[in-house]
Amino acid sequence: MNIHASLQKNMPTNKVVQGNCIELMNNLPNDSVDLIFADPPYNLQLGGDLHRPDNSKVSAVDDDWDKFKNFEHYDNFTRDWLKAARRLLKPEGAIWVIGSYHNIFRVGASLQDLGYWILNDVIWRKSNPMPNFRGKRFTNAHETLIWAAKSDRSKYTFNYDALKELNDGVQMRSDWLFPICNGTERLKKPDGTKVHPTQKPESILHRIIVASTKPGDLVLDPFFGSGTTGVVAKKLGRSFIGLDQESEYVRAAEVRLSKTTVFDKDSIATTPGKRSEPRIPFGILIERGLLAPGEKLYSQNGRHVAKVRADGTLIAHDARGSIHQVGSILEGAPSCNGWTYWSFKRDGTKLPIDVLRQQVRSEHTSL
Numbered sequence: 001m002n003i004h005a006s007l008q009k010n011m012p013t014n015k016v017v018q019g020n021c022i023e024l025m026n027n028l029p030n031d032s033v034d035l036i037f038a039d040p041p042y043n044l045q046l047g048g049d050l051h052r053p054d055n056s057k058v059s060a061v062d063d064d065w066d067k068f069k070n071f072e073h074y075d076n077f078t079r080d081w082l083k084a085a086r087r088l089l090k091p092e093g094a095i096w097v098i099g100s101y102h103n104i105f106r107v108g109a110s111l112q113d114l115g116y117w118i119l120n121d122v123i124w125r126k127s128n129p130m131p132n133f134r135g136k137r138f139t140n141a142h143e144t145l146i147w148a149a150k151s152d153r154s155k156y157t158f159n160y161d162a163l164k165e166l167n168d169g170v171q172m173r174s175d176w177l178f179p180i181c182n183g184t185e186r187l188k189k190p191d192g193t194k195v196h197p198t199q200k201p202e203s204i205l206h207r208i209i210v211a212s213t214k215p216g217d218l219v220l221d222p223f224f225g226s227g228t229t230g231v232v233a234k235k236l237g238r239s240f241i242g243l244d245q246e247s248e249y250v251r252a253a254e255v256r257l258s259k260t261t262v263f264d265k266d267s268i269a270t271t272p273g274k275r276s277e278p279r280i281p282f283g284i285l286i287e288r289g290l291l292a293p294g295e296k297l298y299s300q301n302g303r304h305v306a307k308v309r310a311d312g313t314l315i316a317h318d319a320r321g322s323i324h325q326v327g328s329i330l331e332g333a334p335s336c337n338g339w340t341y342w343s344f345k346r347d348g349t350k351l352p353i354d355v356l357r358q359q360v361r362s363e364h365t366s367l
Helices: 003-009 021-025 071-088 104-113 160-166 202-212 228-235 247-258 282-287 323-331 354-365
Strands: 015-018 033-038 089-099 117-126 142-149 175-178 218-221 239-244 296-299 305-308 314-316 319-321 342-346 349-352
Touching: 015 247, 021 071, 021 239, 033 071, 033 202, 071 089, 071 104, 089 104, 089 202, 104 117, 104 142, 142 202, 160 202, 175 202, 202 228, 218 228, 228 239, 228 247, 239 247, 282 354, 296 323, 314 323, 319 323, 349 354
Parallel strands: 015 239, 033 089, 033 218, 117 175, 218 239
Antiparallel strands: 089 142, 117 142, 296 305, 296 342, 305 314, 314 319, 342 349
């Protein structure tokens, strides 16, 4: 059985497959992948060797897989693989593509032309970029990632709260500071040269996979290279498929993956988003006897007091309504989150009513 017939019968989950990524993707089933990470050829258009001030040669990307006849040829290649990739994405799936100024703008246009919905562009700012040895341009210290959903209707995964925890409790921004891949993480040949010229650091894939997937999701990388996507996916309890046409890279990735262990189940769990938690109406707290009709609630700023009513509404002076509506009226604000605005007293101590909501939620999730 040839490789294409095999792909049609069996998904190559947690495997690296050698071959042309477009042909291979065209033989995988529709709507089968949760996330795609792509690090395509950059089409660097290098015009000769680059040397350091000491006349040593810079190891640049001059492999055949990064060479294209012209922009038209590169654009056709980009549209072909992006079209194949979009067919594989589940309706709620998404894609990340990384590139440099040489190609990322052309990739972005193709993404939009094919119906993807761009969610963010992210700047990877390199803490240790290669200097500009000729001194004729700015040091090229960043690369750009584009994050896009399959369509504008996709309910894509975004673990906002998990990313906030990663960022010390602050909302994650779209500029990321990471070093380029070096040290023991960089794969080397026996002669000390790099196995792959554009190996990406695991730190970037860690952030992307934590942000955009759930444990058990399937991540596809059509330009698998040294296997970073698969290594991080495996560690985090996600499945992966790696595609690459270069036998040297496939062998190196397979060896690397064989040495990779999965983190335990508790370790790969991410902080759930508030939107994914069960909705608890305020009235349930009264029905459960956690708050009583006539009991007083106190605003966090200490300026207002309201009384709980049997139907789950509040009354304060002339204001009547939900915990949110009454808080909004009292503060003269267009909106108010009543769960964080109101507190109740127990044994002389003020506690936010959200404590009671979380108590009920924990009982719901344990059922």
